[in-house]
Amino acid sequence: KRGLSFSAGRRSFFHPRPLEPPSLLLQTLDFFLQRTMPKIKTNRVKYPEGWELIEPTLRELDAKMRQAEMDEHDGKRKCEALWPIFKLSHQRSRYVYDLYHRRDEISKELYEFCLDQGYADRSLIAKWKKSGYERLCCLRCIQPRDHNYGTTCVCRVPKHLREEKVVECVHCGCQGCASGD
Ligand SMILES: [Zn+2]
Ligand SMILES: [Zn+2]
Numbered sequence: 001k002r003g004l005s006f007s008a009g010r011r012s013f014f015h016p017r018p019l020e021p022p023s024l025l026l027q028t029l030d031f032f033l034q035r036t037m038p039k040i041k042t043n044r045v046k047y048p049e050g051w052e053l054i055e056p057t058l059r060e061l062d063a064k065m066r067q068a069e070m071d072e073h074d075g076k077r078k079c080e081a082l083w084p085i086f087k088l089s090h091q092r093s094r095y096v097y098d099l100y101h102r103r104d105e106i107s108k109e110l111y112e113f114c115l116d117q118g119y120a121d122r123s124l125i126a127k128w129k130k131s132g133y134e135r136l137c138c139l140r141c142i143q144p145r146d147h148n149y150g151t152t153c154v155c156r157v158p159k160h161l162r163e164e165k166v167v168e169c170v171h172c173g174c175q176g177c178a179s180g181d
Helices: 002-014 024-036 051-070 078-102 108-116 122-128
Strands: none
Touching: 051 078, 051 108, 078 108, 078 122
């Protein structure tokens, strides 16, 4: 009985406050990390044939991403600080995508390996195969709930349909990724 009244009396103290919605920066970071961080390398990983041909480029992009993460963010808006990382991540996915789908220079095995290991974003690549999304910058820019106005990011609006000729979207700094641009 005593325990009951104790907990009843304390309830207000322990009642969790409603969580504040995560900031755009945190949401973006979280979203990004889930998708684009290469898995930790272990010696048990078996590298498919041809890996040595693409490893230098992947490593270089990796190093640039790490550098971008460490760069000073003074004077930049928080979202802007993430743009270089998004850009490099996009570049890396595009590199792997092109090697297999356009240049036909790597095996399916190596391509799948890159996707599995997180060197390219499988979901983003799936979009690139769809008509109208060939140049899509990042997945956030097509998530309706992330946009205050309309259902799509300003960077998805074709140049000839938007009033401002130069844009930089808040999510990834994209300057326009509509297919016809
Ligand atoms: Zn875009
Ligand atoms: Zn955008």
